[in-house]
Amino acid sequence: MAHIIEEAKSGRAGCRTCRKPIAKGELRFGEEVENQFADGGETTYRWHHLACAAGAKTDELRATLAAHEGAPPVPDAQRAELERLMAEADAKKPPPYPHADKAPSGRAKCQGCGETIAKGELRVAYERDIERGMTVMKGAGYLHPKCAAAHFEENGGTHAELTEALRTNTRDLSEQEMERLFSEV
Ligand SMILES: [Zn+2]
Ligand SMILES: [Zn+2]
Structure with missing residues (x-):
C-alpha cells in the first residue's frame, strides 16, 4: 500500500479522523485502502488532515513523510509540529514487548x-x-x-x-x- 501526501484537489473530502472538512489546497494524508465496492485490485484513499494523521496513523504518516521527502514539500514549521505530534502519539502507545x-x-x-x-x-x-x-x-x-x-x-x-x-x-x-x-x- 502506498499512502500519499498531496494538496487537496477540492474542499469536499472530509477527514476520517476528526470528520471535519479538509480545505482545498491544504496538504492532506491519503491512506490507501482496498476499495470494498470494487471487484479486486482497486484501491481508494481515506483522507486525513496531516495533524490528525500524526495521532491516528502515526506509523503510516512517518513512513510516508520519509518516502516523500520533498514532494510536495511540507513546510518546515508544519513538519516540526507533525514530528512533535507523532512523538506524543508514540509516548501514549504501550511499549512493545518485552x-x-x-x-x-x-x-x-x-x-x-x-x-x-x-x-x-x-x-x-x-x-x-x-x-x-x-x-x-x-x-x-x-x-x-x-x-x-x-x-x-x-x-x-x-x-x-x-x-x-x-x-x-x-x-x-x-x-x-x-x-x-x-x-x-
Ligand atoms: Zn482531521
Ligand atoms: Zn518468578
Whole structure:
C-alpha cells in the first residue's frame, strides 16, 4: 500500500479522523485502502488532515513523510509540529514487548516461578499465548526479572536478546531502577 501526501484537489473530502472538512489546497494524508465496492485490485484513499494523521496513523504518516521527502514539500514549521505530534502519539502507545515496568498491583503471578509479583516490584512484561477454551489469544505475561532469562531461554530466546529488548522497549524506569533490573535479569 502506498499512502500519499498531496494538496487537496477540492474542499469536499472530509477527514476520517476528526470528520471535519479538509480545505482545498491544504496538504492532506491519503491512506490507501482496498476499495470494498470494487471487484479486486482497486484501491481508494481515506483522507486525513496531516495533524490528525500524526495521532491516528502515526506509523503510516512517518513512513510516508520519509518516502516523500520533498514532494510536495511540507513546510518546515508544519513538519516540526507533525514530528512533535507523532512523538506524543508514540509516548501514549504501550511499549512493545518485552519491556520492564513496576507492578501496579500485587495480583499478577510470575509465569516462571508461580509466585506473586509484589506491588511496586520490577517485572518483565512479555507477550504470551493465553488459551481461552478453544481459542488462543495474545496477552501479557509477567516475570520476576530473576526468572525472566530462564523463561526466555526455554522459549528459544537468548539472554542477550532479552536484555537488548528490555533496554530498547522499557520506558518510565529511572536509571537506578534500570541498573537494578539488569543486575537481576
Ligand atoms: Zn482531521
Ligand atoms: Zn518468578
